[in-house]
Amino acid sequence: MLILPVQEVVVLETPKTGSLALRAMLGPYTVPQSDKAPRHIGHDAFRRKFAPDLVMGLGRLPRTVAVVRAPLERMQSWYRYRRRPQLKGLPASTHGVSFDEFMLAYLEGTHPDMANVGRQDRFVGWDGGHARVDHLFDYAQLALLERFFSGLTGDILTLPEKNKTPKKVNADYALSPEVLARFEAENNEELAMYRAVAAAGHLMRPGVGAKLSSSAH
Template identity: 35%
Template sequence: MLVFWKARVVLLAVPKTGTTALEAALAPRADAAIVNPPGLKHCTVRKYRRELAEFFEQKGRRPMELIAVMREPRDWLGSWYRYRSRPQLDGQPNSTTGMDFDAFVAAHLSDPAPDFARVGSQAQFLQGGVDHLFRHDRMPDLVGFLQDRIGEEIALPRANVSPAGRTDLLPETEARLRRERAADFNLWNSLQG
């Protein structure tokens, strides 16, 4: 999470949406950069409003605009699956090594989801709403917005990129994902304009 006091914006770090690259490019310019622990770095809208807004917004005297990035839900899950397949996680409870994407998605939809498939939901993360929600596949829109607000040119590095891998789904798994994660797909579809 990055706070830009003069620009009056807070960039929330939705996991697996390019926020590590944004952090690398923007943290030196931010007035506050919360990069650890992960529970604060990836502070949800609700948590920000409940626990941090009063502090950063000086008890309502200096309102801040919330900004976030959303990734297409299936692609977002694919990034999690590939990220957790990297060799550093072999043998760990959150490793996806040795399984295909279809099995990962089925596990993600189970209740409770096993450690390797417990990744949450972008719609839940963003519940409560943000002032500006940008599409991951249109990152130049966010960069342009931030350049205008901050008043500096921004060059995004590649950071925390998931390894390549197949993300095929059986039609019935795809249908179940779209049905059971309708809130994510509905929010994503609202950004199509």
Template identity: 30%
Template sequence: MLIFFKERLALLSVPKTGSTAYFKSLRDRADIVVSGPPDLKHAPVRRFDRFFQNIFLKMYDTELEVMAVVREPLDWLGSWYRYRSRPELLGHEKATHDLSFDAFVQGYLRTPRPAFADVGSQSEFFRTRSNGRGATHVFRYDNQQAILDFLQDRLDTEINLTRENVSPKRPMDIAPQTERRFRKIHAAEFDLYDRAR
């Protein structure tokens, strides 16, 4: 998470949406840098609103706008699937080396989810409190130019991105019936993505 006080902007870090590249490029420009632990670095909208936003409201009588990125739901799951096939995870309960993408998605659809597929949800990340404002600016991951343009304009700075945290390449085949079931059960994920710019 990065907070730019003068610009009244918070950039939240949704896991697996390329936030590490923006974090690395903008950390020296930010007023507050939250790089860990993961529960704070990747604080969802509700947690940000409850704790961080309240600080600015109570101390400075100002509210920050919130920016975040959302990824197409199956692509987002695919990124988790590939990420968890890194060599250093071999033998770990979260490893996906011996799984197909279809098996990974089927695991995600189970209740409770097995450890390898327990990755949360983007719609849950964006869920607001009953009295919260929520995210002000939500961009699609596949519209990197819009993200870049917005941040460069808002922060009045040039941003030079590098590729960070790149997952291994793997086949992403999924059976039609698995995809249909995922789309039906997790329609909220697609609604969120469709509303993003």
């Protein structure tokens, strides 16, 4: 979670969506509390645990921002990330595990260390039509996110490359039609959420004020 007090914005860091790069880009504008807060806290937990104190400090509830990613691509990223040499032999490792097996472990709730992946629709509070997060950005269109924060800060901002899985880590993403169909059926809300964000590039919650939305164009 990143707190930008001057801009009155909180960034909720969705796992596997470039959050370390976002931290590096926004570091000059955040407060020290950002380093002490849980990194990957979702919207509902943010509202319960942190929003009341921020309202007292800022005088109003800050707007929330998050990035979301194509769900299957995000699963591939988790699978490859957990194939890093330093994880070999550990419960979280995907060494010796096919992508099909990894996906089944995720769907069936087995091997919790290896297949521990949260759903993005729950992270952003998606209700089937809208998110509770004020501003959602597509990971595939991050130029819109850079433009948004450039407008808020008055500086030209670009995202650096951070926490990329080394290129030497190979992964085969072959997936059986049956497992893919099951993933799409059981994660239909997450997929619907991502399609809405991808279509907009920058999806704003209804009722969000013009103060922030105008800077994104």
